[in-house]
Amino acid sequence: MFMPTSFEPLAIARPHLVTIPYSHYCEFSRWALERAGIDFVEAQYIPGYHAKVVGQLRSNKADRSDSSYAGQESGVHGGRRKYAVPLLCLPGGRILRDSWDIAAYALDAIDDNWKTKLDQELGIAVRQLGYHYLLAPESRRLLNRMIASSSLYERGLWFLIKDKVIRGMRQLLAITPENANQSKETILRIFDEVGDLLDEQSGTLTPESGFGAFDIAFCSLAAYCVMPKNFGNGAVKMPTAEDFPSEFQDFIHQCRSTKTGQYILRSYEQRHISAAS
Numbered sequence: 001m002f003m004p005t006s007f008e009p010l011a012i013a014r015p016h017l018v019t020i021p022y023s024h025y026c027e028f029s030r031w032a033l034e035r036a037g038i039d040f041v042e043a044q045y046i047p048g049y050h051a052k053v054v055g056q057l058r059s060n061k062a063d064r065s066d067s068s069y070a071g072q073e074s075g076v077h078g079g080r081r082k083y084a085v086p087l088l089c090l091p092g093g094r095i096l097r098d099s100w101d102i103a104a105y106a107l108d109a110i111d112d113n114w115k116t117k118l119d120q121e122l123g124i125a126v127r128q129l130g131y132h133y134l135l136a137p138e139s140r141r142l143l144n145r146m147i148a149s150s151s152l153y154e155r156g157l158w159f160l161i162k163d164k165v166i167r168g169m170r171q172l173l174a175i176t177p178e179n180a181n182q183s184k185e186t187i188l189r190i191f192d193e194v195g196d197l198l199d200e201q202s203g204t205l206t207p208e209s210g211f212g213a214f215d216i217a218f219c220s221l222a223a224y225c226v227m228p229k230n231f232g233n234g235a236v237k238m239p240t241a242e243d244f245p246s247e248f249q250d251f252i253h254q255c256r257s258t259k260t261g262q263y264i265l266r267s268y269e270q271r272h273i274s275a276a277s
């Protein structure tokens with residue numbers, strides 16, 4: 001593909017999910033749509049170029065979410081939500097503003113308290129930790145591999161703007177060693193709380209459906225901490241745990257060894273089996 005995907009929102013016949021494909025909030029919406037059996041097109045963009053497309057799609061303020069956004073951790077103004085992914089464009093022109101709207105449309109709404117905890121705490125902590133390692137100078141080859149399936153135009157652009165984008169993202173996400181350590185604590189605390197809930201509810205977060213929106217939200221938003229093989233279900237090529245420095249590998253192994261980590265890995269395996277059958 002030479003040019004980035006482009007589409008006219010009022011002319012689409014199928015829902016279009018707009019993503020930065022390796023984002024865990026995008027993973028959450030992708031999995032929710034898949035689980036609901038909704039036929040959709042994923043329009044993927046590299047960080048930096050995405051702002052041009054998403055900014056246009058969200059030019060009406062009503063199409064911006066009120067949930068968390070990249071930059072709140074560094075005190076950036078909420079106007080930044082204009083550029084947030086994911087969003088889902090529905091035929092007819094309606095826009096679903098964030099991963100939570102998309103999950104509610106595809107499956108079910110999630111309990112408000114848990115939604116706040118996952119959206120405002122877990123999602124941000126996991127991103128801060130994951131990007132602490134992904135945006136480190138020694139990870140350039142990982143990023144290059146991750147964008148390898150983007151359009152030729154975006155790959156060329158990435159070559160030119162990557163240093164600026166990486167610097168900007170590190171600032172936006174408040175990437176520091178202290179914040180990475182703090183994020184680990186937040187993640188392990190939430191793993192404990194989810195573990196207790198799984199014990200109470202026979203191994204699922206949504207007893208009504210066996211595996212539903214809450215399970216998908218948690219597994220997707222926590223996935224970077226256990227690095228399952230099937231992140232993205234074919235939509236993105238992710239690094240493996242072994243690609244990262246030993247410090248992050250140790251944390252991944254610690255998370256994998258918990259019952260919550262095991263449940264995420266099992267859920268990802270099951271997703272793979274369901275997709276194949």
Ligand SMILES: N[C@@H](CCC(=O)N[C@@H](CS)C(=O)NCC(=O)O)C(=O)O
Pocket residue numbers: 020023024025026051065067068069070080083084085086097098099100119127
């Ligand atoms: N609360 C939002 C989170 C959205 C979010 O933080 N998205 C990040 C990707 S993980 C993003 O858009 N980053 C690019 C940007 O802000 O320009 C949701 O649930 O959809």
